Amino acid sequence: VAASPSIGDLGEAALVRRIRERFGPQASELAVGIGDDAAVAAPVRGTLDVLTTDSLVEGIHFDLAYSTFEDVGYKALAVNVSDIAAMGGIPRLALLSLILPGHLAVSDLDGLLDGFSSMASAAKVTLAGGNITRSPGPLIADVTVIGSARPRRILRRNGGRPGDALYLTGSIGGAAAGLAWLQRGGSGAPDGPLQDCVARHRRPVPRLRIGAIAGQTRAASACIDLSDGLGDAVAQIAAESGTGAVIDAAALPLHPGARDWFSADGDPIVPSVSGGDDYELLFAVPRKYRGRFRGVINHARGIPITPIGELTADRRVLLTRNGRTEPLPAGFAHFGSDPLL
């Protein structure tokens, strides 16, 4: 059998041409697209530019034993559009910076691009440009997304006040349980709710619609996404807002697969709160905005949005359960106890 050629056989110019062809004719919203020194796009009239960048690093954020190249391409864009949603914005354009081992098979690069493309279609994001260079080690996909939002419709982290209710989209712990299953040697397709957990680790679904509606309707005082876990998100929104927080353990929407999986080792709350990669949205909602926020809940198309606690004047970040309080478990730490290294 003929081996698939490696990207090192093709060279940079051919790789850029390949990406340009794969993403089709230049999108109409671009004055200049892939293949020049830079891309050029007109801003959307009456809006602000919302800018974010985030990278997926092999060995830190993904393991090619657990995720396909398609998964990596999909997730590299998903985690970025999630940040735009957390600002109340709408993602528009992406830049894809790839740092690739020279021995990577061209077919694997194609898989990565296919995964990226499927998330781009789902999020209505246009690939405007990027960069491709060689890696002496890990595969890295570093993505920048440019979105738009109207002035005074931005959801920051620092707008919360004591008494604001905290609302959480979807569920927590699923991605962490899925990764744990994979790391303990799970193979094939897991049964029941764990199947969705593995999917959430590999292909998180960013809450684009909910974030955009919450921004446009000014229904929240603050918002953050859960890239590094609920514990981290609550701590950050509280710290930036100059408040503390109390979270009600009984109210937490644990993913059913996470509840099953983590219960085998004891308490499922701690790993579900500290586990990363959920990409849900956490909102702070002042009492006077509850009517507006009900409109967000009504347009969430079946995604549950659950009240889980509130911001407090007391600066501590606490978890209450069975009438007792304890510190809320911390989030996922990229420079601390990293599950993939």
Add this chain to the structure above:
Amino acid sequence: VAASPSIGDLGEAALVRRIRERFGPQASELAVGIGDDAAVAAPVRGTLDVLTTDSLVEGIHFDLAYSTFEDVGYKALAVNVSDIAAMGGIPRLALLSLILPGHLAVSDLDGLLDGFSSMASAAKVTLAGGNITRSPGPLIADVTVIGSARPRRILRRNGGRPGDALYLTGSIGGAAAGLAWLQRGGSGAPDGPLQDCVARHRRPVPRLRIGAIAGQTRAASACIDLSDGLGDAVAQIAAESGTGAVIDAAALPLHPGARDWFSADGDPIVPSVSGGDDYELLFAVPRKYRGRFRGVINHARGIPITPIGELTADRRVLLTRNGRTEPLPAGFAHFGSDPLL
């Protein structure tokens, strides 16, 4: 002596705080700066957004035996603003995505940020946000720059026509000669013109002013920067414009240090044309725009701008010397013969 703490001792949140403090109070052009899910900025009225991304990878683009952390931070931004200049735009905002080994000393991260900051000041670029994550291997600085340009003032690669003259800023071969000196074990400060060559490898000076003026005055039909060498730049501008090119060897502005250094091994033209990292600008100038282009030359503040050849209807890319033609040497190939790997 107390060892400098490593970034792994600090954790991600403390590192982001450190960067936020280091870059001072939030710039007035940002609605939201460092530390939220995304940055927010108002577009400049009446302009288009110009977007580019480029990464520096340890072991591919730099070697910490030859460059300081300050050099790396400076160059990571310089190579990106050079791309904005090559479009005729003005750089405004940057996002800095850092992928860092956990053992990196905090003082070395500070050095990298200082270097980035010095280029940001020189280019009048504001750090809007970014990302920081752990690397299992090389240090990587991936930068995105957002600039602005007025409609119909964009300098693309594909606008050249047969008969357009090719003009080159500055000189070529300097960065390649500087790197070659370092790789052959040069230590201390080299003498004479080689000193500037080493500086050009470590801290290239992007031609921001010349690119912006050429764009604003519509003085060129096409432009590209020389990140991967003159040979690559000429081939790319010709391929995108559907032309060929002829370059006159006698007209090439070789850096004096490159001429000295490479002459010791034979012909200095080939390594100067194929060597990367020069970050000069190459312009295609139609005959009817020569008056406008003279205005660019007059405002270049001592940077020479030299006619080196022209685009041709014949699709070959050639070098003429002593009345004979040969193929123009190819540029630096990231996936081919890489000088640092």
